[in-house]
Amino acid sequence: MASSYALPASAMTHGHNHGHGHLHSHSHSPGRQYSANSPRSLKSERSNGSLHAHSLSESHLEPDHTHSHHHNHSRVREPSPSPYLPTPPNSNGLPPIAAFEKQTYQTYELSPALSQASPYEPPSQHDHHEHSHNHTATSPAAPRSRFTSFLLPFMLRWPLLHTILAEKDSRRIFYFMSLNFAFMVVQACYGYLTDSLGLLSDSIHMFFDCLALGVGLFAAVAAKWPQSERFPYGFGKIESLSGFGNGVFLMLISIEIMIEATERLADGRETKRLMELFVVSGLGLAVNLVGMACFGHHGHAGHDHGHSHGHSHSHSHEKSHSHEGHHHHHGEPCQDHKHEHSDSHSHPHETHQLLDSAPPKAHSHSHDHDNENMHGIFLHVLADTMGSAAVMVSTALIHLTGFNGWDPIGSVVIAVLIFMSSVPLIKSSARKLLLTVPDETEYLLRDTLSGVSDIRGVASYSVPRFWVSDGPVGDGEKLFGVMHVVATRGSELDEVRERINEFLVRRGVDVVVQVEGIGESGCWCGSGGTGKSPLAQ
């Protein structure tokens, strides 16, 4: 989202508006009565008024709320809302757009809910709420976007930095990494000057965090690189790879914490210098909370506890005024929708395309792909946050009760949470790296393959191998494949190839077809003449 503000406006006014429209409608979505004013959204509104009602009916459900929350964030970030943002009162009479076409698809039948929805949060109030945000926001995110737009022109001289800053994800990582690094340096210097062991070891920890963030940053940047001879399918998988690495790392850390905690519990070692520990972990908590605010909207997929936990924290600390509306939405467990939404917001252009053409399925996939790296980083930051918070709580408890076991107990609890939250991340990224074809795609693929045998001139085929390749962001998923086909006797090989290619391209599969004559032998696939190939073993 912020990227659109950051980039030179001329290039992207449309996407810009569009994105805004979305933001807007979302932030108000509980209020029900607004619509975004962007041209596209208006259009869609007119064309499917009926859909509206449905989307409204959905409005009770959690996703919207979370959205609204998300939006507040983005809103806060904007330097000047007026030029792009449609003002809520103007659009008051209009129903909210069918911004989430997914939702509307899903909820064709419900419309009575509308009436219930509106009293829920009156538009005017909401409006007010919005505004207060704009003016009084003290969230750390606010200066950032201004900062970015200020910074970007200067960065044109350093292409690398410019690429980092131009993309939303990499920019977030970059900022947080700089913050982390700066904090680490300060901590180390101060720790060295005051001989404080706690500060020094915490700065070591910070350093490793920085390394992990650096890897994530690299992955986020590299994912945009084009294909080359060395990397024939591009770098689409690098984000899954980094997510996987981060997940494994987190698991290892949590195991280590557990081992250490049991040792300490057995030793009954006394925790010394409580005050210092408290202050240090408080500082760490503050920094990590900023990180949570940065990455918070990325890690939703599939694990509830850690997520909601972290969020409530960040909110209570950073934006005290926005609480009321958000807190309760947060804990609520409807993950999928809000995920998609946050994504669609973050890339206005992409959203545009997706909403225009792609079926919902493609949408969800592309978003999946986008997030593994960020999910990993989010989990990492979340783990640190929980760790600092646990240390603070346990030092307080030790101080109050005098029982030294609180610290290891707290860290074991946190370690278990970290471990469990990294499992889904590892699973999903591993599935991608193993080139496993997802269920739905597999079904379609089976269908497609049986269609291939209906093509005129195809006698048989062998070694059909198809895999999903995550292209650069925006392409979504794409199927690549290879197959060897034996043509029937007497048919023109090139025509058969043409037909197969055409058929498969129509189904969205980029395939390399090797067409062989029926008596032809010698290929490793063994489909030709004799049937048994010595190489196939």
Added chain:
Amino acid sequence: MASSLPIPAPPRTPTPPTPIPEETEEGLGIDGTAQTVRSTISFDPNALSPAVDSISGRFGSMASPMPPSTGLNTPSLGNDGMMAPPPPTGGQRSPFNFQTQAIKDTPAISNSNIGKRRGHRYKHSSVSTQHQIFTEPPPRAPLALPASLPIPTLKEAWTSRSKEQTRRMAWCACHALVAMYVLYSAAGSLALTALSHLIFFDAISATICVAVDVLCNFEVWKRSSIRHPFGLQRAEVLAAFAMSVFLLFMGFDLISHNLKHMLEGLGGHEAHHPHSHQRVSPGSVDSAALLSIVATLTSAYGLKNHARIGKTMRFAYISSLPSILSNPSHFLTLSCSTIMLLLPLLTITLYIWLDRLLCTLIALSMFFLGVHLAIAQGLMLLMSYSGKGVGEVMYEVNKEPMILHVEEARFWQVHYGLCMANLKLRVRGDDVSLQKLRERLNFLIKNRLGGGYGKGASMKWEVTIQFTIER
């Protein structure tokens, strides 16, 4: 599942005598379908989903994969590949019972069926199709799809292991115990703690080796299906990647521990391991170091630990060393434990600074090795080919006079034993010369990239070439 579907074939056509596949008792339903086949072509179960067995051939004593037991969920495919009529086996697991309907070309194979003839088991089968009286009408049944194979559960994997594999597992446990012992006997010595970490890494890698060996008992591991286009063998690469992350993590951990110890020393605290230099009396043998050497060697020779990744990744400066030492992982473990063995023998007292220095060295080399391993495996997971020679091959390809234009050329490594080359070419020429060209290119790629790489041709190349004929 699929095998219980009704038989789609019309009864009007005469059926061939049905040779009984090996697994009659499992495939009764299938035998029914098999009878409906009107014409036979030779069917190779490997054609749709070839099994890439890159392991058993190359690992001496490991090459005893248990024949997949029939009690398991994955019934074994006859590997002879000569099962005519068409996919009795494929039909077992594919959702369709359709058979290929192409006209038989190779009478030799059907002749071989005569010996297996079991009489007519289908009431209409009085005429043999071997005479090819009928030609098929245009609407055809779809061809067989690759079977979908179940992933074995832990329990199945456990019960499928052979005696040999059980022994290997036991050894892995011993290896891990050695690591524990070294850690226990370290008694505050940082260098020995670092060494124990290394041995632990070796032990887990050895366990992965054995796990891979056990999983090779299952079809889904090697054979490709739609869901897993390359089998599950990439999982080994993924596991190795996770292990390199583990190595990195341990390197970090050791360094930060070391730093903390150092800081404690700076802060005027008592170093709480004052006895570390007395752990082994000078002049005697350090049992921990000796044990670690023995364990490493056993795993290296017996289990071929680190062998597959060692082939992919070589460091120039140690690759000239004899056999096992040329593998960086073994080199690291062995050299470290040798140092630990020699220090007391040479009556060098293990001062705290020396201890720390050694620990830092080990940690740094773990870090270094971890980064290299992660990069090597990461490249594979990113679908790239990290070997050399692609440029030369493409040069040769471009030199071919029949090739007008190379639209697309993708070379990548799937897993340790398989690479793919997918080319889309615009060419000129007739079918025969194109076939020659394809064979030539196949040979070129396999020769240039498969042969000269590593020691021995361990890599299989799957080459797919698409010709678009320009007129």
